[in-house]
Amino acid sequence: MTQSTVEVLEELGPEFYRDPYPFYARLRERGPVVRVGLGPTPVWLVVGYTAARAALSDPRLVKDQGRMLRAAAATAGVEHLPVPEEKTFGEQVLTSHLLTMDPPDHTRLRTLVGKAFTMRRIQALRPRIEQVIGELLDAVAGRTELDLLEALAYPLPVAVLGELLGVPAAAQPRFKELCNALNFVGPEEMRQVGEDLAELVLTWVELRRTEPADDLLTELVRAHDLEDRLTLAELASMVFQVMSAGFGPTSHLIGNGVSALVRHPEQLEMVRADRSLVPAAVDEVARYDTTVHIAMPSVAAEPFELGGAPIAENDFVVVSPGAANRDPAYRADPDVFDIRGNTAGHLGFGHGIHHCLGTSLGKIQAEAAFTALLDRYERIELAVPAEELQHKVFPARLLEALPLRVG
Template identity: 45%
Template structure:
């Protein structure tokens, strides 16, 4: 990590070296303190929380606010770059950017549409999509698993849940990639209104002519005469789209990557398929799909372990780092699919715990299990040549080249 000497206290800058190997930086940070100020790639100063106990506390403690209305003045105070990004406002007024009681109200309405029963009903369709995608690569000796399976499966599932027609999905994928990366302001400022405009029309269409999809249920969900308004629905559609596919792409691809780098674990999973649910939990812990949780800010001075963070500071909890904390997970740097499951923070913690966790687990189990049923698989590129996305939010590979050999009739 580079050091910024323009500050009275030199700040570590999270740049390309960090994105390719965040674990080395996190390990050093956990040794040093519970949290420290760092500079994000575009010049925003934040406190990065690296340890498990302190991270878990920050994810759930109401002194760490997620109210988007409080973000702008803090951005102006802590931004040291030259070109701030203007983000489309109608995409940010969702429950992940709110505190109780607003969050409580929105989550209650969303939960009415996003039930466990509805998610479980998706199982046959998720299996069908997975089979079709793996059929399509049957004649290839080598393929990019991100493009072939990890990306199209969750994007298809979430677009069907939102009732988005196939011909519009490439636009959604492009807008989502730009907005999640967030590091090219001119692209963000074009993609945001395009996404919002499309979703506005989608809300109108579902209100006038609801389908059997989950988003139609959300548009019409009520609780004591309360319902989500137009902007809240646009924001929630955006949140479901991004959270519902970006993370699962990484869960699938990175999970397979971890298996390929640890062939003895792959052999265990092949020999005993009952290990699959636990393996998915280890994928999430060892190299989870989220690097740092979304923005919070301190509403008062807060002490985390050995560090006191003043009021009015941005705080990012590194889920990736917390899940490698030796004080919570013995031998945390070892990938072990037989590790006792549970306790990881890959889906967050507290009132903002990921609503889509059951769907992500379902897709991860079906995708990886079906892949291993149908193919022997090997990495088709030297591990050191694989590149990770330059994102403080997402932890994911750009590509995963693999060699596939059919395992015979299913």
């Protein structure tokens, strides 16, 4: 491939979904930043570690939606794209969140929602996390085969997010449905999810106005009602952000993690023998089989050079944390799963102002899940050949199921 080649990522076949890393390695041969087709617009895809880290913290790469529309119009060769109709409240919920914002709005909202993710609050959730894991594993006690995603990795973060947000008990079944929908529905269905979530959040807001509690919903209602620091749409969007960031990434950190450990039994036994290695195993999973392979796009506010590539004003730039974490320039043995290897500075949870807010909460859940599985089962292995595991890649690397044999 030459630098002028535009590789259309959507046209890659099943082999890419099974194992995308050889493809990323071939892209890196062209350079750390390469031109590819992603949707209707050519973008600069950042596959090198140093360039990815730089891009994720470069203020010249912005999320401004108006600039993105103008840039897309310029790429399409038209003066402007059709003006979208005024967004419904549900559409605002899906689009007015941290990943689509730049400072100062990003700073304002991240400061507000960051109150939910203080170490004090997260550590206080640990006993509840361990209790939920115990209950979920008790529910499948006696079974010698199970799908870990259905049994543990999906329901655990839903329960934890419900505690964090303060979801009323009566709304928890619907909350679970919406969390699952965020991970599995397409763009068209997602619009309805936004409308449903908006309606649900409005009922929660009214409840927390009359019955405040020590939870994120109460904090957000106070910021809206008393401090006038966010709009109602921003409030609902913060709930959406917490749900989307806290469910899928955590579920698949657990799923990808257990998958990696059982496919490397010597590493599994190393952790079993020394439980102090569990946190290192979680970070190695986040590096080795990163959940987010294609980050949210940015657009260049001015021309500059990134990894030797000439980024023009209004060019789209997309970072691939999954590719960057396997760059030999970052780690000499990037394709080796080694829980004792260097993971300092890995991009599995992002970097810069858009670093994942829920990193600590997700890691605590994964650590607790790994520990509980090792405590409960002397034998944990795949119930199918490794090559039969099915993945989805774009924008995240997700296992469709993780059948295990346990005992």
